[in-house]
Amino acid sequence: MLQCGMPRLIYSNAELTKDDKSALQRQIEGMHFVCGTILFQEEEEPLGNIIAQKLALSCDTDLERAYYNPKTGRKNFETPPACIRCGSRSNLQSHSDLHQAELTDGKECYPICHTCVVAGKMPVALPGAKKRHSQARVENNAKKQRARTDLAP
Ligand SMILES: [Zn+2]
Numbered sequence: 739m740l741q742c743g744m745p746r747l748i749y750s751n752a753e754l755t756k757d758d759k760s761a762l763q764r765q766i767e768g769m770h771f772v773c774g775t776i777l778f779q780e781e782e783e784p785l786g787n788i789i790a791q792k793l794a795l796s797c798d799t800d801l802e803r804a805y806y807n808p809k810t811g812r813k814n815f816e817t818p819p820a821c822i823r824c825g826s827r828s829n830l831q832s833h834s835d836l837h838q839a840e841l842t843d844g845k846e847c848y849p850i851c852h853t854c855v856v857a858g859k860m861p862v863a864l865p866g867a868k869k870r871h872s873q874a875r876v877e878n879n880a881k882k883q884r885a886r887t888d889l890a891p
């Protein structure tokens with residue numbers, strides 16, 4: 739967890755030992771670590787060739803999708819629901835909230851918090867999310883309705 743509040747992921751191709759973990763912890767604490775900072779050069783032993791990070795990140799970058807559904811390493815790794823846009827764990831909107839707010843285009847979305855919705859950030863659909871046409875229609879009609887109202891003198 740960083741100063742900006744975003745959880746960022748570190749990927750490893752091997753299970754980290756206790757020593758590895760504390761070395762990692764020390765490294766993070768010993769540097770000014772912000773989103774996208776590189777922790778270890780590749781040739782830096784021993785962690786440099788075990789762990790990997792996404793570097794094309796800034797504090798505005800969405801939470802990495804892998805956060806929600808890690809393919810491996812699940813057994814010690816359970817992630818609490820968090821807003822995909824800002825990483826917040828509070829005031830998360832339920833799907834029915836989002837449906838009601840007509841923001842989903844009929845699709846199931848990653849968690850997003852109330853603050854982000856109010857700030858005009860759009861929810862992000864789950865990969866391969868099926869579109870519920872009835873919901874999409876409701877949202878579309880509502881959008882048209884709003885557009886008409888905007889145009890009305
Ligand atoms: Zn950040």
Ligand SMILES: [Zn+2]
Nearest residue numbers: 821824851854
């Ligand atoms: Zn948020």
